[in-house]
Amino acid sequence: MTTLHLLSRSPFGTPLDSALRLLGVRDGLLLCGDACHALQPGSAPLQLLEHLPESIALHALAEDLKARNLVAPERVRVVDYPGFVELCTRYDKVNGWL
Numbered sequence: 159m160t161t162l163h164l165l166s167r168s169p170f171g172t173p174l175d176s177a178l179r180l181l182g183v184r185d186g187l188l189l190c191g192d193a194c195h196a197l198q199p200g201s202a203p204l205q206l207l208e209h210l211p212e213s214i215a216l217h218a219l220a221e222d223l224k225a226r227n228l229v230a231p232e233r234v235r236v237v238d239y240p241g242f243v244e245l246c247t248r249y250d251k252v253n254g255w256l
Contacts, residue, residue, distance in 0.1 A: 162186045162249035169196035169203035173255045178206060186215035186249060188242065189234075194222045197230055208233070217245060 163185060167173045174196060181187065187207075189196055196203035197218060207216060208231070216234045219242060223230060230236050237245060246252050 159250040160184045160186070161251045161253050162188060162245055164188050164190065164252060164254045165193040165196075166191035167255065168192045169201075174203055174206070177255050178210070181210065181214055183211055183213045186217060186245065188217040188219065188237070188245060190219040190222050190242075194218055194226050194228055197223070197228050197234065204231070217241075 161182065163177045163181065165173055165177055165187065169189075169192075174193070177187065187210075195201070196207060198204060210216070217237050218230045218234050220236045220238050223236060
């Protein structure tokens with residue numbers, strides 16, 4: 159069973175660590191809201207994400223990246239709101255991290 163993990167809180171702390179521990183090899187992670195700060199160049203959260211297996215799909219919400227003046231690395235697929243909805247239908251479960 160695959161899961162899309164939605165992370166919207168700051169990546170500097172427990173939510174990101176908890177989500178990463180539970181990611182399965184075919185799961186996906188969508189960064190939105192303040193979680194997009196995980197993509198700041200040189201940050202510890204970005205280093206963690208870069209070391210995830212390639213089979214784990216990484217996504218970021220375009221609007222939230224733009225609002226924070228961030229650019230996603232090549233590995234991260236940027237999605238708009240319709241893409242967000244499509245992602246939610248692609249996985250067996252969706253888990254929002256509070």
